[in-house]
Structures are given as C-alpha cells and as structure tokens.
Amino acid sequence: MIGDQRSSQRNSLGDRIQYNMCPRIPVSAVVITKDAEAHLDQTLESLAMCGEIIVLDSGSTDRTREIAARHGVQWYEHRFDGYGPQKCRAVELAGHDWILSIDADEVLDHGVVAAIAGMDWPAANLLTCWRIRRRTFVGDREITYGHWANERPVRLFNRLVTGFRPELVHESVRATTQVRDLPGALMHYSYADLSEVIRLDFHRLKAIRYRQASRRAGGVLLALRAAWAVFHSYILRAGCLEGGAGVVIALSAAVNATMGLAMASESETAKPRVVPGRLQPVPRETGGRVVYPKTA
Structure with a gap:
C-alpha cells in the first residue's frame, strides 16, 4: 500500500x-x-x-x-x-x-x-x-x-x-x-540526447526493412507515408525552428509512420517469422x- x-x-x-x-x-x-x-x-x-x-x-x-x-x-x-x-x-x-x-x-x-x-x-x-x-x-x-x-x-x-x-x-x-x-x-x-533518437530509429528501420521484404504491398505506400510525416513535422508543425533537432524529430516521425504500417501488415500474416541467426528473447x-x- x-x-x-x-x-x-x-x-x-x-x-x-x-x-x-x-x-x-x-x-x-x-x-x-x-x-x-x-x-x-x-x-x-x-x-x-x-x-x-x-x-x-x-x-x-x-x-x-x-x-x-x-x-x-x-x-x-x-x-x-x-x-x-x-x-x-x-x-x-x-x-x-x-x-x-x-x-x-x-x-x-x-x-x-x-x-x-x-x-x-x-x-x-x-x-x-x-x-x-x-x-x-x-x-x-x-x-x-x-x-x-x-x-x-x-x-x-x-x-x-x-x-x-x-x-x-x-x-x-x-x-x-x-x-x-x-x-x-x-x-x-x-x-537522453539526439544520438539516442537516431540509434533507436536505426533499429526500427532495420525492423521495417525486414518486414517489408515479406509484404505483399510494395514500398510506394511506405515511402508516401514517410514523406508526409517529414513534411508534416518539419514544415507544417514548424519543426524547422528546432534546428538540427527538428530534422531528427521529423525523420523519427517518418520511421514511426512506416513502422506502424509495416507492423500492421505483418500482423495479417498467419505465421510469426524469426530472423535467422538472431536470438529471440522471451521475458x-x-x-x-x-x-x-x-x-x-
């Protein structure tokens, strides 16, 4: 209590x-x-x-x-x-x-x-x-x-x-x-800093690339979503006023937008996939x- x-x-x-x-x-x-x-x-x-x-x-x-x-x-x-x-x-x-x-x-x-x-x-x-x-x-x-x-x-x-x-x-x-x-x-x-944003988004990008390899839909939709996310964050939401941080945040928005679509597509498949050579931790x-x- x-x-x-x-x-x-x-x-x-x-x-x-x-x-x-x-x-x-x-x-x-x-x-x-x-x-x-x-x-x-x-x-x-x-x-x-x-x-x-x-x-x-x-x-x-x-x-x-x-x-x-x-x-x-x-x-x-x-x-x-x-x-x-x-x-x-x-x-x-x-x-x-x-x-x-x-x-x-x-x-x-x-x-x-x-x-x-x-x-x-x-x-x-x-x-x-x-x-x-x-x-x-x-x-x-x-x-x-x-x-x-x-x-x-x-x-x-x-x-x-x-x-x-x-x-x-x-x-x-x-x-x-x-x-x-x-x-x-x-x-x-x-x-903690911008390098952490970049590092984590790099891992997310690798996950997107892996999932994209098995998708039926092409990469056009992912590219469009990424471009819109960058434009929305950097221009429409004035992220450009944040300087270098605004660029990193806009790119992070693109990663998050495409990650959501890639994972949603992944969930439509019947069997889970395991990346060869990588351990899959089970908490x-x-x-x-x-x-x-x-x-x-």
Whole structure:
C-alpha cells in the first residue's frame, strides 16, 4: 500500500513538487515497464495520490522492480506482445474503473496532480475522458516545435466506457464523446540526447526493412507515408525552428509512420517469422501478482 509520508521530487525545470500531500482517490494508475529505471522513481511518485498503482513489467533486467517496490505498487509480469495489448492487459488488472495511464518516462506535474486529486469522483461523468498536455524533453532541452510539441494524449478515462486500441504500436485511448483538458502538463523525458533518437530509429528501420521484404504491398505506400510525416513535422508543425533537432524529430516521425504500417501488415500474416541467426528473447511470465508495501 502507498504510505502517507511526505515526499518531494525536483523536475527538470528545478521546481519543487510536493506529490503525496493529496488524499488518495478511487483511481488506478497503470504503467507498463521494461528496463525503466531512468525515470520510474519520479513517475511513480507523481502517482502517489492514486488508490493503487499497477505496474505490468515485461522482463526488466535493471533496477525497475527494486524501484517499483519502494512505491507500494502491485507488480505483475507478462511477456511483451505490443504496446496496445500490454496496456489493455494492465487496465484489466486494475481494481478501480477510473484509469490513469502514463508511460514510465512520463511524470505528472503539480497542476495535473492537484486537478485530479480535487475532482468529485463519486459524481464524475463516466463518459468524460481527460487529455493532458505533454511536454517532451530530449536531455534537458524541451521540444517546442514539430510533431512532438503540444501533444495532448488521453490519459484519464473510465474503462467501463472506453480503453486502449489494441495496436502493436502508436497505441491510444479511444476518445469518448466528452473530451476535456486537464490543467498542468505531463513531463515526457523521452531520450537522453539526439544520438539516442537516431540509434533507436536505426533499429526500427532495420525492423521495417525486414518486414517489408515479406509484404505483399510494395514500398510506394511506405515511402508516401514517410514523406508526409517529414513534411508534416518539419514544415507544417514548424519543426524547422528546432534546428538540427527538428530534422531528427521529423525523420523519427517518418520511421514511426512506416513502422506502424509495416507492423500492421505483418500482423495479417498467419505465421510469426524469426530472423535467422538472431536470438529471440522471451521475458519471464507469471500469473500472480506481488504487492509491495511502501518503504520510508
């Protein structure tokens, strides 16, 4: 269970944030993890006002479990089979119907925490879902232009009414008829630096090339989607004003756009493929849960 000790955390802008000053609310926080030690402590601390925290892990080998244990989470493990399916599974494990879902590299700022903690939950409209403005950082630099800027993903919803789409990548919550914006921001500490963006996208490109080799559809559609993603991020969303970072972000948008299409096409085939000569890691899987008491 989550304790009542006061704790604090400093965000990247140097603001002192008091998180668990708020009473706990009938909301389940859900987080999926895989080697998420870098920011998980901040992430879980910002969720301290929630009635429970569900962490669904897919085989972490770093300090993720140790960090989670300090925050009194309910810990589950399941092999990773796509972002959408994994988040759907985490939502099913929750004890409350109201779900607050954030990623392991995202941290709620004080404005969001205060707004959620101050809601009249017994009278909350089930048909309403809430978006949170996301501020993305690469290292210490906030990205203010391009397709990473001013994103407003749905993060708070009632699972009786809606939930995550089961896409393997680019998962999102199905918006209800009543969508509102919460004050404050979701601090997204995405990459340590631009070289990490390039390195990870290089691996994604190799995966796309492999999947493309077995697709029935040609590469024209992929090329068009990639070109549009670059144009949209770099020109229409003014990514060019970010300098070199804008170029990298636009190229990342192209990779993500084509990855989604390639993986969707891959899922249409009946048999899974294994790349010759490469080990296919299978994370450990357990059917039960581990509930940790919060440590001082």
